[in-house]
Amino acid sequence: MITFFNDGHSAHAPEFEFFRGERVPCFETPARAEFVKDRLAARGHGLRTPHIDSASVLARVHAPRYLRFLENAWFDWIALKAGNDQRQPFPSVWPVRSLRSDLEPVNFIARLGLYSMDNGSPLSAGTWAAAKAGADAAASAAAWVAAATGGTRASFCCSRPPGHHAGADFMGGYCFLNNAAVAAQALRDAGAARVAILDVDYHHGNGTQSIFYQRADVLFVSLHGDPQTEYPFFLGHADETGADDGEGFNLNLPLPAGCTALRWFEALEQACLRIRRFDGDALVVSLGLDTFAGDPISTFSLQSGDFSRLGERLGALGLPTVFVLEGGYAAAALGANAVNVIESFEGV
Ligand code: SP5
Ligand code: ZN
Numbered sequence: 001m002i003t004f005f006n007d008g009h010s011a012h013a014p015e016f017e018f019f020r021g022e023r024v025p026c027f028e029t030p031a032r033a034e035f036v037k038d039r040l041a042a043r044g045h046g047l048r049t050p051h052i053d054s055a056s057v058l059a060r061v062h063a064p065r066y067l068r069f070l071e072n073a074w075f076d077w078i079a080l081k082a083g084n085d086q087r088q089p090f091p092s093v094w095p096v097r098s099l100r101s102d103l104e105p106v107n108f109i110a111r112l113g114l115y116s117m118d119n120g121s122p123l124s125a126g127t128w129a130a131a132k133a134g135a136d137a138a139a140s141a142a143a144w145v146a147a148a149t150g151g152t153r154a155s156f157c158c159s160r161p162p163g164h165h166a167g168a169d170f171m172g173g174y175c176f177l178n179n180a181a182v183a184a185q186a187l188r189d190a191g192a193a194r195v196a197i198l199d200v201d202y203h204h205g206n207g208t209q210s211i212f213y214q215r216a217d218v219l220f221v222s223l224h225g226d227p228q229t230e231y232p233f234f235l236g237h238a239d240e241t242g243a244d245d246g247e248g249f250n251l252n253l254p255l256p257a258g259c260t261a262l263r264w265f266e267a268l269e270q271a272c273l274r275i276r277r278f279d280g281d282a283l284v285v286s287l288g289l290d291t292f293a294g295d296p297i298s299t300f301s302l303q304s305g306d307f308s309r310l311g312e313r314l315g316a317l318g319l320p321t322v323f324v325l326e327g328g329y330a331a332a333a334l335g336a337n338a339v340n341v342i343e344s345f346e347g348v
Helices: 007-011 030-042 055-061 064-080 108-114 127-146 179-189 206-212 261-278 304-315 331-345
Strands: 002-005 016-019 022-025 154-158 195-199 218-225 250-255 282-287 321-325
Touching (some): 002 127, 030 154, 055 179, 064 108, 127 179, 127 321, 179 218, 179 321, 195 261, 206 218, 250 261, 304 331
Parallel strands (some): 282 321
């Protein structure tokens, strides 16, 4: 499968995040993308350099003031104090209920809180560059599929940082720019009247859901750990079905933490039935691989062979498809698991 690889990904390399009150090494590492790249190369999949500037699509998916903040965030941070280039900023205050989010404070950490849903999305010097290059990779993968003439094309956006927790105006869950939303919007702009998004990451894709919640032209379907116990906790319940024009175009299939692969595939079947009924022109798959049994922060139990079964089922939908890499933190297994999906999709 043609893969658009974000060569700029390694510019985003924060050192640590917080876990149980302690600083721990980041789970979302540059090595993740390199493991996938190595496996793709070993299996003979063509790697392409992204060639599309996603700026105009980004402006349709994200709020202008958030994009401005993110692009300048590291510069603003290091300008604050000598030595900040050796420190990571984290938010410490958030505009929850009754606080104002219409005004952008001057204080940098306050602005970081305004534009964050958690303290789990560490920034580094190259975060904007890496995230923007990732959005370019998503737009490029979408353009490749949109340009298909006869036959069904598919492409893979192999990038990090991931994107599905990022909303129109906030970062979260290691995500800054919503690559799956960029791919879906790019497909729409290229002429697809209706696009389905299937999110199979362990965590609910709250950012993607919220971006398209009021729209009927983009269906969002997600299977994920039940938000009652699993991150992102505050979205992803079954009663979230869409609003306004988008009513009926959002389907969440939360699953209990620790559930079996059998149960997961039953939910996948429900998801596929909904996607088939939607009858869209293209599919975007938010391909999180943290449903893997060996994942260090998740509780599902898919084995490497199950990712082949996933790819096969998605291939049977017969839709032009853009795969977008999301989570998955058992880094050394990521290559085999990702390649199992895309090869089985193509019937290899
Ligand atoms: C894209 C993506 O997969 N983002 C996930 C963000 C999850 N951040 C919260 C991590 C909480 C880790 N809890 C670990 C429990 C281990 N026993
Ligand atoms: Zn995840």
